[in-house]
Amino acid sequence: MNSIKHVAIIMDGNGRWGLKHRKSRNLGHKEGLKTVERIIKATIKNKIKHLTLYAFSTENWRRPKKEIDFLFNLLEDFLLNKINEFNQQNIKLKIIGKKRFSKKINNLLNNSEKKTYNNKKLQINLALNYGSKSELVHSFLAIIKNKKYINERNISKYLFTKNIPDPDLLIRTGNTQRLSNFLLWQLAYSEIFFEKKLWPDFSEKDYNIILKKFKKIKRNYGNI
Numbered sequence: 001m002n003s004i005k006h007v008a009i010i011m012d013g014n015g016r017w018g019l020k021h022r023k024s025r026n027l028g029h030k031e032g033l034k035t036v037e038r039i040i041k042a043t044i045k046n047k048i049k050h051l052t053l054y055a056f057s058t059e060n061w062r063r064p065k066k067e068i069d070f071l072f073n074l075l076e077d078f079l080l081n082k083i084n085e086f087n088q089q090n091i092k093l094k095i096i097g098k099k100r101f102s103k104k105i106n107n108l109l110n111n112s113e114k115k116t117y118n119n120k121k122l123q124i125n126l127a128l129n130y131g132s133k134s135e136l137v138h139s140f141l142a143i144i145k146n147k148k149y150i151n152e153r154n155i156s157k158y159l160f161t162k163n164i165p166d167p168d169l170l171i172r173t174g175n176t177q178r179l180s181n182f183l184l185w186q187l188a189y190s191e192i193f194f195e196k197k198l199w200p201d202f203s204e205k206d207y208n209i210i211l212k213k214f215k216k217i218k219r220n221y222g223n224i
């Protein structure tokens with residue numbers, strides 16, 4: 001049976017869920033936060049150490065301002081409400097992506113990271129303004145600046161995910177089969193699960209079914 005150190009998730013389908021149920025994409029985003037809480041709890045129950053959640057991509061800036069503002073207000077409320085609880089539960093929060101937000105959001109993110117820095121039970125890597133291609137460019141530039149060799153070890157070392165094991169599995173909800181510029185380097189040997197359900201409908205049971213399937217996969221890494 002494969003052990004699981006790291007689960008990465010592309011949380012897709014909020015907008016469609018909102019349109020279907022409430023005629024508003026934004027209400028789908030709000031509903032999606034309930035799934036975030038559910039999946040965090042289930043990840044802890046499964047004794048998994050790393051959970052990476054794709055929350056906002058570098059491409060998501062193309063969306064209407066109203067939706068972007070709603071998303072960042074939601075993030076702000078969520079962190080303000082939850083960060084103490086996370087801290088009590090020994091959860092560490094790390095942001096991956098370039099922190100180029102309003103001063104208020106940047107401060108909130110930095111403070112949330114600082115507050116939970118020494119926590120050990122679960123590390124949540126929240127991908128915000130994250131794009132894998134830009135992360136790779138950033139890594140190469142840092143290698144050159146530090147006069148290091150370009151090799152696999154150094155490329156990994158200068159990514160936002162430094163010191164985080166590569167994901168064992170990737171889940172994308174929302175019935176779409178693409179990576180959308182997410183962790184292109186880190187997912188090189190991950191098992192990928194495309195889930196038909198929209199993110200707000202994704203349950204603990206659905207999650208556990210995927211984890212169970214993952215555990216039984218024969219991972220070859222090129223071997224036989």
Ligand code: IPE
Nearest residue numbers: 011012013014015016017055
């Ligand atoms: C994913 O849900 C969440 C974000 C990108 C913020 P979407 O908003 O992409 O939902 P769909 O894919 O349009 O349904």
Ligand code: IPE
Nearest residue numbers: 010011012054055056057180
């Ligand atoms: C990927 O979803 C990004 C996040 C879940 C944050 P998108 O909905 O933005 O992806 P595309 O645009 O359909 O590829």
Ligand code: MG
Nearest residue numbers: 012013014174
């Ligand atoms: Mg989408």
